[in-house]
Amino acid sequence: xxxxxxxxxxxxxxxxxxxxxxxSAPRQKLTRRRKVEARYFWLFIxxxxxxxxxxxxxxxxxxxxxxxxxxxxxxxxxxxxxxNYTRALxxxxxxxxxxxxxxxxxxxSVPLGLVIGVWLxxxxxxxxxxxxLFRTFIYLPTLVPLVAxxxxxxxxxAPSGPLNDLLGVVGVQGPDWLLDPTWVKPALxxxxxxxxxxxxxxxxxxxxxxxxxxxxxAEIDGxxxxxxxxxxxxxxxxxxxxxxxxxxxxxxxxxxxxxYILTSGGPDNASMMMVPLLFREAFSFYHFGYASAIAxxxxxxxxxxxxxxxxxxxxxxxxETEVR
Numbered sequence: 060x061x062x063x064x065x066x067x068x069x070x071x072x073x074x075x076x077x078x079x080x081x082x083s084a085p086r087q088k089l090t091r092r093r094k095v096e097a098r099y100f101w102l103f104i105x106x107x108x109x110x111x112x113x114x115x116x117x118x119x120x121x122x123x124x125x126x127x128x129x130x131x132x133x134x135x136x137x138x139x140x141x142x143n144y145t146r147a148l149x150x151x152x153x154x155x156x157x158x159x160x161x162x163x164x165x166x167x168s169v170p171l172g173l174v175i176g177v178w179l180x181x182x183x184x185x186x187x188x189x190x191x192l193f194r195t196f197i198y199l200p201t202l203v204p205l206v207a208x209x210x211x212x213x214x215x216x217a218p219s220g221p222l223n224d225l226l227g228v229v230g231v232q233g234p235d236w237l238l239d240p241t242w243v244k245p246a247l248x249x250x251x252x253x254x255x256x257x258x259x260x261x262x263x264x265x266x267x268x269x270x271x272x273x274x275x276x277a278e279i280d281g282x283x284x285x286x287x288x289x290x291x292x293x294x295x296x297x298x299x300x301x302x303x304x305x306x307x308x309x310x311x312x313x314x315x316x317x318x319y320i321l322t323s324g325g326p327d328n329a330s331m332m333m334v335p336l337l338f339r340e341a342f343s344f345y346h347f348g349y350a351s352a353i354a355x356x357x358x359x360x361x362x363x364x365x366x367x368x369x370x371x372x373x374x375x376x377x378x379e380t381e382v383r
């Protein structure tokens with residue numbers, strides 16, 4: 060006759076060693092072998108710990124203090140309290156312009172990258188000849204260094220560049236992409252779409268993991284390709300879409316290299332973003348305290364958007380083990 064779960068727990072408690080007075084026996088000491096394993100554990104993890112504390116956690120904690128000071132890296136820092144934050148939020152119009160430009164870039168480039176990634180992944184998931192070659196070509200742009208990509212696009216988007224020459228063939232007068240305040244942000248968005256191959260690979264992997272029985276049952280019920288995509292494919296890949304959304308938002312708010320190489324924030328700060336702004340304040344004007352305050356304000360913005368994304372994900376992200 061089998062014992063119930065409660066009886067088993069009661070027997071285990073009854074047979075466990077106890078000290079006088081009802082207290083449990085002390086935890087056994089580590090054996091010599093366990094101590095050696097623990098030493099090797101800390102030895103092997105120490106490079107990461109040293110790097111994390113020295114190059115990430117330490118500078119982050121220091122930047123909190125620096126943001127409360129006026130410091131040019133040559134003279135001792137002077138404590139000014141929250142003056143740097145007040146200056147950014149109330150007295151610096153360039154800060155708000157850079158924040159608006161960053162919002163525009165993030166809210167346009169991230170959805171555009173997701174749409175392109177889903178579209179390409181769905182095309183590459185079809186059984187066509189040469190699809191392995193096409194997958195390679197689509198992923199290759201993500202392997203090209205950012206500096207090389209930016210320099211190529213600088214030539215492509217020049218007033219007399221190939222893009223405007225192509226537009227001229229169909230009778231369209233191409234704009235000065237990187238010199239016109241109206242078109243410089245759309246030009247950066249176009250450049251962001253160049254790296255959609257990374258998201259495409261993840262989405263394609265998710266699509267390959269969808270059981271074929273789902274599509275066979277849908278075909279029997281008379282569902283067409285479009286209905287199959289929205290009823291089967293899209294819900295199954297929403298976790299990967301959500302992952303790409305979070306990583307895309309974080310990366311978009313931290314855009315730096317493209318702006319620094321192509322426009323340096325111009326013309327007339329039309330392409331100035333948050334990270335190039337804090338970089339300029341720190342390493343051109345030597346306002347390290349103000350730059351640190353901008354960095355922490357940007358951190359708060361990223362945290363807010365990340366929380367919003369996680370809170371809204373319950374309405375559209377579906378997991379295999381989840382029942383609704």
